Amino acid sequence: MNAVSPITAADPMRDELFGVDIDPWDAPGWREAANEYRKARGKNVSVVSLAPEGIARLRRLMDDGVSHERAWFELGRGRPTPEVTIQAIVFAVRERGMAALKKPATTRRLSHCDAAAITEIGKRIGRK
Numbered sequence: 001m002n003a004v005s006p007i008t009a010a011d012p013m014r015d016e017l018f019g020v021d022i023d024p025w026d027a028p029g030w031r032e033a034a035n036e037y038r039k040a041r042g043k044n045v046s047v048v049s050l051a052p053e054g055i056a057r058l059r060r061l062m063d064d065g066v067s068h069e070r071a072w073f074e075l076g077r078g079r080p081t082p083e084v085t086i087q088a089i090v091f092a093v094r095e096r097g098m099a100a101l102k103k104p105a106t107t108r109r110l111s112h113c114d115a116a117a118i119t120e121i122g123k124r125i126g127r128k
Contacts, residue, residue, distance in 0.1 A: 081117035
């Protein structure tokens with residue numbers, strides 16, 4: 001059986017097959033976007049400015065002694081529970097009854113909910 005070789009940038013058939021005569025990385029769209037980004041950031045390293053405390057926190061989380069799980073937990077702490085998590089819990093209860101609250105997937109979702117989300121879930125489950 002003959003193997004089909006991939007088409008590379010150096011392949012003379014590439015331009016004929018795809019109707020391009022420039023490398024995608026040299027296309028004006030990419031170059032223009034990169035230049036716009038550089039202009040927008042000016043002398044800043046990033047277009048997003050962070051408070052010194054935020055930068056210190058991120059550097060601490062990037063330390064080799066901090067696990068990915070711990071960093072993920074720290075980054076998510078203090079944020080409201082996503083609406084989709086609330087909806088998933090309510091859906092599970094409506095489909096399987098209150099017994100769904102004892103299922104591992106539901107208990108895991110509940111463990112990630114903040115107080116406002118727990119209150120909202122209670123309200124939604126209470127109404128039929």
